[in-house]
Amino acid sequence: MPTDFKSLPVIDVSPLLAKCDDPNLAQDPGVCEVVKQLDQACRETGFFYAKCHGIPDSLIKEVKIAAHNFFHLPYEEKLKIKMTTASGYRGYQRLGENITKGIPDMHEAIDCYREINGGMYGNTGKVMEGCNQWPLDPPNFKLLMEEYIRLCTDLSRKIMRGIALALGASPYAFEGEIAGDAFWVNRIIGYPGISTANGTYMPENDIGCGAHTDYGLLTLVNQDDGITALQVRNKSGEWISAAPIPGTFVCNIGDMLKILSNGLYASTLHRVVNNSPKYRVCIAFFYETNFDAAVEPLDVCKQRTGGVKNFDKAVVYGEHLTSKVQTNFVM
Ligand SMILES: N=C(N)NCCCC[C@H](N)C(=O)O
Numbered sequence: 001m002p003t004d005f006k007s008l009p010v011i012d013v014s015p016l017l018a019k020c021d022d023p024n025l026a027q028d029p030g031v032c033e034v035v036k037q038l039d040q041a042c043r044e045t046g047f048f049y050a051k052c053h054g055i056p057d058s059l060i061k062e063v064k065i066a067a068h069n070f071f072h073l074p075y076e077e078k079l080k081i082k083m084t085t086a087s088g089y090r091g092y093q094r095l096g097e098n099i100t101k102g103i104p105d106m107h108e109a110i111d112c113y114r115e116i117n118g119g120m121y122g123n124t125g126k127v128m129e130g131c132n133q134w135p136l137d138p139p140n141f142k143l144l145m146e147e148y149i150r151l152c153t154d155l156s157r158k159i160m161r162g163i164a165l166a167l168g169a170s171p172y173a174f175e176g177e178i179a180g181d182a183f184w185v186n187r188i189i190g191y192p193g194i195s196t197a198n199g200t201y202m203p204e205n206d207i208g209c210g211a212h213t214d215y216g217l218l219t220l221v222n223q224d225d226g227i228t229a230l231q232v233r234n235k236s237g238e239w240i241s242a243a244p245i246p247g248t249f250v251c252n253i254g255d256m257l258k259i260l261s262n263g264l265y266a267s268t269l270h271r272v273v274n275n276s277p278k279y280r281v282c283i284a285f286f287y288e289t290n291f292d293a294a295v296e297p298l299d300v301c302k303q304r305t306g307g308v309k310n311f312d313k314a315v316v317y318g319e320h321l322t323s324k325v326q327t328n329f330v331m
């Protein structure tokens with residue numbers, strides 16, 4: 001449960017990153033300070049900005065430029081990489097194709113997921129089997145995104161070590177069977193500015209993405225500078241803006257971490273409203289548990305919340321994901 005926060009904390013994660021592979025990281029004073037801040041952020045808001053995260057600013061910007069260029073193409077061009085059930089829900093979705101609680105979202109996107117080998121996760125896995133689809137222009141689009149995804153995966157794994165310590169667990173608690181083979185999702189998202197959205201589809205709807213929680217462990221949001229559109233709901237139901245802070249990722253906790261923490265940490269509701277006249281892009285990287293992880297509260301979290309599990313049945317992440325994906329689109 002989030003508190004009545006009015007702003008989102010900014011955390012310098014560099015001391016954690018520097019010591020991440022040190023077996024004694026839990027004793028390092030710099031790491032302890034980051035861990036303390038992560039703990040407070042995860043309990044109170046479920047959201048924080050991560051600064052000094054080590055991913056080059058040039059790459060952060062380049063992926064957003066590539067996204068702007070792609071969304072600017074004629075519709076027929078974008079349809080060449082159309083998302084279908086046969087592509088495992090990978091590829092381009094048009095404006096209004098993604099729905100949240102029954103209402104079409106005013107965004108278009110390219111979704112891609114960690115690749116799954118055929119048959120790897122049985123029938124549940126089949127839903128997501130398929131090849132990621134990449135624009136052919138610029139020719140380096142695929143390489144650029146794959147590099148970005150690689151760095152985001154690594155950063156997320158490191159931040160999760162800090163979050164594991166914050167919960168009082170081993171720094172490696174989210175590796176191995178829980179997220180040692182993290183199933184990531186990368187969404188390249190475009191939100192038309194106010195007039196385009198009105199002119200094109202669904203005149204009454206200015207919601208870029210309706211209120212939702214994220215599905216997995218940790219999300220890294222790389223948003224356009226200069227446009228405030230992401231909003232996070234506090235305990236009283238007020239929407240608090242996550243205004244862009246150059247050089248940071250907006251990070252937030254997903255449903256699987258809420259369960260693992262036995263509810264100590266919040267997967268907070270958020271939405272996107274682009275009221276600016278400018279087209280906005282965001283690259284959202286979702287770091288998730290293993291596809292076949294059976295997720296239930298960590299023992300250490302259960303002890304900290306009175307010895308009772310607040311979630312009685314383990315959730316298989318792949319089932320949670322596919323139940324969302326299969327109801328998320330009007331195709
Ligand atoms: N993989 C993630 N988290 N995607 C976020 C999309 C949220 C909107 C979606 N229609 C929904 O209702 O969940």
Ligand SMILES: O=C(O)CCC(=O)C(=O)O
Nearest residue numbers: 187221223230272282284
């Ligand atoms: O566009 C954003 O800032 C966030 C998007 C988001 O919440 C999502 O895709 O899950």
Ligand SMILES: [Fe+2]
Nearest residue numbers: 212213214270
């Ligand atoms: Fe989200």
